[in-house]
Amino acid sequence: MxxxxxxxxxxxxxxxxxxxxxxxxxxxxxxxxxxxxxxxxxxxxxxxxxxxxxxxxxxxxxxxxxxxxxxxxxxxxxxxxxxxxxxxxxxxxxxxxxxxxxxxxxxxxxxxxxxxxxxxxxxxxxxxxxxxxxxxxxxxxxxxxxxxxxxxxxxxxxxxxxxxxxxxxxxxxxxxxxxxxxxxxxxxxxxxxxxxxxxxxxxxxxxxxxxxxxxxxxxxxxxxxxxxxxxxxxxxxxxxxxxxxxxxxxxxxxxxxxxxxxxxxxxxxxxxxxxxxxxxxxxxxxxxxxxxxxxxxxxxxxxxxxxxxxxxxGWERYTAVVAEPALRRAAAAAPDHPLIAKTRDLLQLPTPTGVGGGGHEAGDGELPAGLRAVLQCGLVDLGHAQFALDWLDGVILRDRAGLTVPVDELVHALVDSADFSSLRDWLSYASRL
Structure with missing residues (x-):
């Protein structure tokens, strides 16, 4: 050689x-x-x-x-x-x-x-x-x-x-x-x-x-x-x-x-x-x-x-220590937009007050992120879902039956066509679990 x-x-x-x-x-x-x-x-x-x-x-x-x-x-x-x-x-x-x-x-x-x-x-x-x-x-x-x-x-x-x-x-x-x-x-x-x-x-x-x-x-x-x-x-x-x-x-x-x-x-x-x-x-x-x-x-x-x-x-503390605090901050700082306001009303959530509390217009890409955070935190607060960890998708929601909540589909329906029927249907389904 x-x-x-x-x-x-x-x-x-x-x-x-x-x-x-x-x-x-x-x-x-x-x-x-x-x-x-x-x-x-x-x-x-x-x-x-x-x-x-x-x-x-x-x-x-x-x-x-x-x-x-x-x-x-x-x-x-x-x-x-x-x-x-x-x-x-x-x-x-x-x-x-x-x-x-x-x-x-x-x-x-x-x-x-x-x-x-x-x-x-x-x-x-x-x-x-x-x-x-x-x-x-x-x-x-x-x-x-x-x-x-x-x-x-x-x-x-x-x-x-x-x-x-x-x-x-x-x-x-x-x-x-x-x-x-x-x-x-x-x-x-x-x-x-x-x-x-x-x-x-x-x-x-x-x-x-x-x-x-x-x-x-x-x-x-x-x-x-x-x-x-x-x-x-x-x-x-x-x-x-x-x-x-x-x-x-x-x-x-x-x-x-x-x-x-x-x-x-x-x-x-x-x-x-x-x-x-x-x-x-x-x-x-x-x-x-x-x-x-x-x-x-x-x-x-x-x-x-x-x-x-x-x-x-440890991974067992990830959602409580990292994911949930970040999502709640994002929800509190969500932009002032009719879609987000109506989502809060539908989920019976109060409008946040204080620092970062819904007091600014939505920028590019900010509306979907803010809407997602509001929706996720709202569903958890209603008791319809809980935060969970998915190794491929990151932090997700699981309903009381253990199934993944279709957050992406719900957000897309709201952002793309202001269609609240999918969210209403899912809330009706979740309330029967």
Missing amino acids: AAAMDQPVRLAKTILRIEALATAGWTVLAAGCVLAAALLLPTSAAVPVCLVLAAGAITPVWRFHRIVPPASSTLPVDGGAQSELNLIVRQISSALGVPTPSGVELSPDCDAWLEPRVGGPVLVIGTPFLWWLRVSELRGLLAPVIAGLEAAHDPAVVRARRVVRRLDVAEHHGCAPWPRGMVAQVAELCRGRAEGMERLIAAQASQRARIVEPAGRVYAHEQVGLVAAGWDRLLTRLARPAWEAGYAPDSLNAALVSALVELGERDRVGVGLADRLSERPACDLLDEPGAMDRAVSAVVPLVYAEPVERRPL
Whole structure:
């Protein structure tokens, strides 16, 4: 396999030459300025000017090589080297004939990759995959990633990747006194070669990994898009409102599993779902999946939202602590509109007074949101429904028979055609339960 690494290594060396030429060009320019100052200025003035110019030449080079790209937010695998997950990683590495990662860590991202560290590259696994994939699928998914360890230990590739990461940081944050335009140009030259290098490495790793769980790899790739979509929906509809309220819901990965199972059953994409779920989930390879889920869930808002600590929140308290207070605030601040006023009258609700109490005109999109909040809170206050949690749709209402209240249909009928007959019919139905 050493011959297969020739092309990626050549591109890596090209990146290093570009960096060396850019540094040399800057050094020659600075040396020319120092020489000109020494020749054109009096000795008393030339010495301090030359020192300043020399410092200006050395400082950005020194600062550039001191750049440490930010590390991903990860957690080490519980159980350390003796965990079953680490054992499987070592088995895959042995089967592929590549070095073993220096460690295995977990991330809330829907991805798996090798991250460089001082002691060698570590394997980072996204927990959404770990919780949803079966063991054989996880092995198939990780095989091409682990196969990339050969490249991750090549000195030229390691140095080239480090240069590209530093250039990304320097381009974004600056590296004075280097002009940003110069940094951007060098970064673009290196980035193009780096993309080609990574494509070659990925293709070679994929080819090499074919011997490990070929069927599991196919099944895993079928699930990747589903996992990413489910994770995004869970974070958007349930986690983000909690983060904005100062809470961090725990067991997000277990919630993802519930959401994907529900999606499979609801949208008829779960052919063979029961058989698949009967297989061992990959999260069982952890010593304490529940504890790890809670630990990762605490990290999720630091990755996907502003880095502020939030209070842990169990799902059983979600509606009472997050959803209902937000809906009641929205209902109290609903715009002054005839549809909302008539809805309040029909539900026998008082018009709120005080801050945000129905004292403004409805803006675009504000009427449906305000009407929805008024309707939901009103139905709960009448005793016809209660707040409930749906893993796919977020906070919903369930009637006294346990069925989902068709809030969307009721709101659409009101907003689109000012039709109150659907709401009256539903209230009549609810009163008979």
